Amino acid sequence: MPLIRNRYGKGRVRVMRIHRDGEQHEVSQLSVKAMIEGDFARAYTHADNSTSVATDTIKNIVNVVARENTALCAEEFCQVLANRYLDTYPQIASVAISAHETKWRRLNFGGKPHPHSFVLDSNGEPFVDVAATRGGPPALTSGIDGFAFMKSTQSGWENYPRDRYTTLPPTADRMCATSMVASWKWSAKPSSYPAANARILDTLLEVFGTTYSKSVQDSLYRMGEAALASVPEIAEISMACPNMHFIPINLSAFGLDNNNDVFLPTDEPHGQIECTVGRG
DSSP, X not given: OOOOOOOEEEEEEEXXXXXXXXXXEEXXXXXXXXXXEESOHHHHHSOOOTTOXXXXXXXXXXXXXXXXXXXXXXXXXXXXXXXXXXXXXXXEEEEEEEEEEEOEEEEEETTEEEEEEEEEXXXXXXXXXXXXXXXXXXXXXXXXXXXXXEESXXXXXXXXXXXXXXOOOOBSSOOEEEEEEEEEEESSOOSOHHHHHHHHHHHXXXXXXXXXXXXXXXXXXXXXXXXXXXXXTEEEEEEEXXXXXXXXXXXXXXXXXXXXXXXXXXXXXXXXXXXXXXOO
């Protein structure tokens, strides 16, 4: 029976690129699918792998091209990537690249764009919880679910217990990102709930984005303190922050350093940091 058509490749190759221009950082997070066609029929019909490029190699080339081209937009990056496959392997007749981009929007504080702090576009779902009984005032809670934000530097994790089970190295410079669930309990009615909610969120982001973080725990506590100081009508604020990990990709096998420029985005498994900050 004839083999009518074949192609193969690698899907969901997730890569985060950071391009540094002094203190100004540009970020680009892509999920790439690279599919190739060409002289591969015998792998199907005769169990002959002699012309087949390993799918792991296809993935590695995405990471190498990412490291060599941190400044390119998604369209330019995908074209360079496709040409790399064609230039490297004469048995490839055609390449199909598709890339979906996760958009991060730069934060602004005091009307000034911040160089390395971002929020996810189309971000978060605000919510309200009311618990009402007869004979008493309702208990009102506001919050936001799945609000993602990150900074590409000014975060560390050091001076923690290390033993024979510890493999994570300490660092004073890492990416820090989370998808936060936060809620705050009202003790009084503000002049405007929407305005107060916006002020709480702005305060949380400003503390996170503009100060060095010794840990997510350190940032959350200071964020909570600032929110309580900013909006006196809330009694306490709770935050649950699963880490969105960006793991530096080891490119030494290709003679390349990384320099904290290319990362693998992943959220499984993730650290889960939670706290509630209230008034004394």
